Amino acid sequence: MPPATPRRTVLAAALAAAAGTTAAAPASAETCADSEAEACAAPTDPGTGADTERGHAPAPRLVDNHFWSSYTDWRCGIAAGTRAVSGHRPGLVIDTPAGRTDYTDPHTGRTSTWEHASWTSPTHTSAVPATEVIASWNAHTPPGTWLQVELRGTYGDGTDTPWFVMGRWAAGDADIRRTSVDDQSDGKASIWTDTFSIDDAASGLRLLSYRLRLTLYREPGTTLTPTVWRLGAMASDVPDRFTVPASAPGLDHELTVPRYSQNIHLGQYPEYDNGGEAWCSPTSSQMIIEYWGRGPAAEDLAWVNPDFADPQVCHAARFTYDYQYAGCGNWPFNAAYAATYPDMNAVVTRLGSLTDLETLIRAGIPAITSQSFRKEELTGAGYGTSGHLMTVIGFTASGDVIANDPASPNNPAVRRVYRRREWENIWLRTKRYDANGKVRGGTGGVCYIFWPVKSAPSQHRALQALGLV
Structure with a gap:
């Protein structure tokens, strides 16, 4: 079942050309030893x-x-x-x-x-x-x-x-x-x-x-x-675009990341954005937190109904929830939640292509991406959405995207393979047409990236190449 609650942030589209002004030189620190x-x-x-x-x-x-x-x-x-x-x-x-x-x-x-x-x-x-x-x-x-x-x-x-x-x-x-x-x-x-x-x-x-x-x-x-x-x-400053240039495949590798379905939580804790149907963001965040060997302790989960499977997903929804936005999809709040676990870094950024994602996957770093699409725009998804988060965990030999998609009926079904060209376009574009033919916004490559403070040299180089450390 597709996520029902779209991200309500309005993303302004930008022109390809920047303003005709020259940036000032970097200011010196106001106070410093x-x-x-x-x-x-x-x-x-x-x-x-x-x-x-x-x-x-x-x-x-x-x-x-x-x-x-x-x-x-x-x-x-x-x-x-x-x-x-x-x-x-x-x-x-x-x-x-x-x-x-x-x-x-x-x-x-x-x-x-x-x-x-x-x-x-x-x-x-x-x-x-x-x-x-x-x-x-x-x-x-x-x-x-x-x-x-x-x-x-x-x-x-x-x-x-x-x-x-x-x-x-x-x-x-x-x-x-x-x-x-x-x-x-x-x-x-x-x-x-x-x-x-x-x-x-x-x-x-x-x-x-x-x-x-x-x-x-x-x-x-x-x-x-x-x-x-x-x-x-x-x-x-991402330019207005309905389509983006295609990148060439450059990696055949898959990371072993826990699989969690948001849809097994339908109806649970509706005070947090109507329950699991809208929990794509915290579900994705929890997958990567656990990939890095972190997670809530048993006492942290004592508040969750013991009859519910994967109580850590309920926990992530509660502690990413934005009471004004009335949802769990606030991007910085998800990053901040991930960083509450021991020695974790987390940021919100934009990437420019699947080549950038390949750089991360090659180094062993999965990423959470935000995208919107009609059902027919992403073969095999089985749904359309005006805002959805999923976790990229690898690439096939032909370059297709391997994603843990929380909008799946159960945990084993979470692993999906999506066509590279379709997936890249729905993620990186800033403009799209909805099912009624109206122009809507796209996220322009937004993603969350989480990694441990003590990371391998290859991971540090990959993060550095993308301007994150």
């Missing part, structure tokens, strides 16, 4: 894709990834009550709170007082003047804590955006209800659930640079603190 100033200010190479690694001329840049995750990174920017911590996984924590604030949770009506501290990143000038930006973060929020991520950018016309809220998040749901924030716009761009999007890409307006602001919250009078290990964003 003198010995680290150069490292804070220096732009990092966000990668040019697998073709560069193979010695081919790189394709035109459509995506810029940038993340803060090192001890030096956390000592840059502007700290207001936060401090960097070192170790095998450097992070940012509350040091001395900057103040207190009252927050009324819109989903419970409960008002609580919280201590808070913040960190504002240095300005990052994107290598791609962007029509869209999606932030993602990896953090630990023990009970009694939560965090907020905001974005502020500068347009090509020299004006600035306001601070847009990209998410209010906690790993649990007892203190606040994790939520996106609707109705944010400055007349030039809007926030659609988890995506900053230029309102009229055809105007040529682009976002040239941005800063991210973290605000960490805790119960007053405690020593509790969130710990944030990774924060960043994917900025992109």
Whole structure:
């Protein structure tokens, strides 16, 4: 049975040509230890894709990834009550709170007082003047804590955006209800659930640079603190396209990834987006979390009805659920959920071709992809959807895509083989026609990528080639 609830994010289509403005030079860090100033200010190479690694001329840049995750990174920017911590996984924590604030949770009506501290990143000038930006973060929020991520950018016309809220998040749901924030716009761009999007890409307006602001919250009078290990964003300018160029097959390899069907959970826990029928995103996330040897402990699953199979899928749905979006398909929330497991990194990005996915699979890294299609556009799927997540686990000798598709009747049926050309097009396009002939949006190559902090050298090289580390 196909997923019934489409992703409600409106993805703005972009022109192939960027705005006729020149990006400013990367800004230096606002604050930083003198010995680290150069490292804070220096732009990092966000990668040019697998073709560069193979010695081919790189394709035109459509995506810029940038993340803060090192001890030096956390000592840059502007700290207001936060401090960097070192170790095998450097992070940012509350040091001395900057103040207190009252927050009324819109989903419970409960008002609580919280201590808070913040960190504002240095300005990052994107290598791609962007029509869209999606932030993602990896953090630990023990009970009694939560965090907020905001974005502020500068347009090509020299004006600035306001601070847009990209998410209010906690790993649990007892203190606040994790939520996106609707109705944010400055007349030039809007926030659609988890995506900053230029309102009229055809105007040529682009976002040239941005800063991210973290605000960490805790119960007053405690020593509790969130710990944030990774924060960043994917900025992109993907052109309007109903079809995309075909890539040549380059890999015959399949990864052994757990198979979970969302459809065996139909009717279970309808308070989380009507139950399993709409759980393609958390089901896919859970498959890859377990591929990496992680998963919830038995005590974590004690709340799930013992009669339900695969209770970890129910758990993933509950703890990725966005109470404003009223669904489990918030992209950064899925990445953040994956990173709650020990020593896991997780990001939301866009890839440019199946060649990029082959680079990951070759290194042993599966990926979760987002796509929309009519039934007849994907041979063998047996359904059509306006928004669906599945897990790419390999490629056949002829180059066809091997996917764990959670929209399957049972776990054994989850492994599917889809025609390469069909699959590549439905994933990478930004425009499509629905069953009524109306033009709708496509995700333009959006995917989630999860990997362990301690990864093999070949995995690090693959991630580096795609601008993710």
